[in-house]
Amino acid sequence: MSAALPKIRIRGLCKSFGEKRVLDGIDLDVEAGTSTVVIGGSGSGKSVLLRCILGLIQPDAGTIEIDGVDVLRQPRREQERQREKIGMLFQNAALFDSLLVWENVAFGLLARSGRGGPRIRRSDARERAGEVLAQVGLDPSVGDLAPSELSGGMQKRVGLARAIAARPEILFFDEPTTGLDPIMGAVIDGLIVECVRGLGSTAIAITHDMPSARRIGDRAAMLYRGQLVWQGPAASLLDSGNAMVDQFTHGRREGPIGMELRR
Template identity: 75%
Template sequence: MTAQPKIRIRGLKKSFGSKRVLDGVDLDVELGTSFVIIGGSGSGKSVLLRCILGLIEPDEGSIEIDGVDVLRVPGAQREQLVQQIGMLFQNGALFDSMSVADNIAFGLRAKGREKTARPTKAQARVQAGEILKQVGLDPSVGALSPSELSGGMQKRVGLARAIAGTPKVLFFDEPTTGLDPIMGAVIDGLIVDCVKRLGSTAIAITHDMASAQRIGDKAAMLYHGKLVWQGLASELMNSGNPMVDQFTHGRREGPITMELRR
């Protein structure tokens, strides 16, 4: 008997006006797997993540977490399922008006299953210092504001907030965008360490092929709203699929055509 996937998506469709962004996406993400989704700008990667997070309502299809369709359960149960998810946004999305420690404390308190089980603000700040250590930062960084941090440090703090509350599912939206190659490798290493330590299931979307291979166990490519290939992340650069090969090697010629606006 095949084990139930942690995340199971079937027939997912989403249009904005006349533009079909997701066109029947089927995807299984197994428990404890890091799954990477690649694809060009406008291919539907971010919309797919937002549908799973409940930020966008798809037109058709199902999204199951642990066998429960999050699109067809009462609001309270849906919120509980979504609370299992930690998210590292592309730009960090830190609250400028809060200190680093309070940003992480916000994540800790937001993930509290019951109000009585939520840590106090003071307790959350102490826990935030411990989480900063997990992403390679000294707890003293907690006193700083996001504007005082470098791009790499902001990514680490964003990761710290994402793992606050030990989520069962982690999403990463272009985790290495804006970073130099060395810092990108550092962030990828931290992501892999955090996912393994938490025993989480992860989905990442990225344009960075080196990052995709470092983070992912499995991978898929989204093109014109459809998954055109799925396989091992280690096979991304030698998939045998013409679309994947053109994209991963950055070739101008091939089956993928760029839509230019005039």
């Protein structure tokens, strides 16, 4: 009996900007229903990796398969349909100031309806927004507020509600705890885990926050100079046995990363 295909399978992914090679032959499997966290320093290629999977950046080489289909070789319309499987929690929530909270949460549902996707009335979209706001611990009445009336933690919850509103098969989290105090960061991580498990989604998160990485990840991978230098259980991040990972996760000044940065 053959093994099940990973939900996301990446092979030989490369991307350069001018002479700078940001991704240099990335191989990564993300099994269905699991969460993978990608760690690494600023400029290591984490965000570029996510944007390539999302289709926002065209890689120079390699394959990105979702459910066994190489999305890079699909027609544009099929690529758009694949993207509809994905929900995204952006760094700093990235809410639209001109829209009410409920409109932010339901934005994807309403946008798809306008592009010929499943039709949804505004009243139904508003009801769905209230449901997912409750899932992330906010009263549905918050939907009538403007984003500017919310605290940073509440904005992050609204961003998470928007990400899960369409019940996506895949969820991406871009630095989900940035700007939050440790307690609120732990709250957001707990909500992420609950939402991912509740939906049965497959998740990829990028983060600098080691407690967050261990809370939300089943697996972990570290990017350094465009390459994955380690992959393993997220629970092993603090005792990986890899010198680069150990230096990064413990915040040590001295080590293989520091030596290379001084050249």
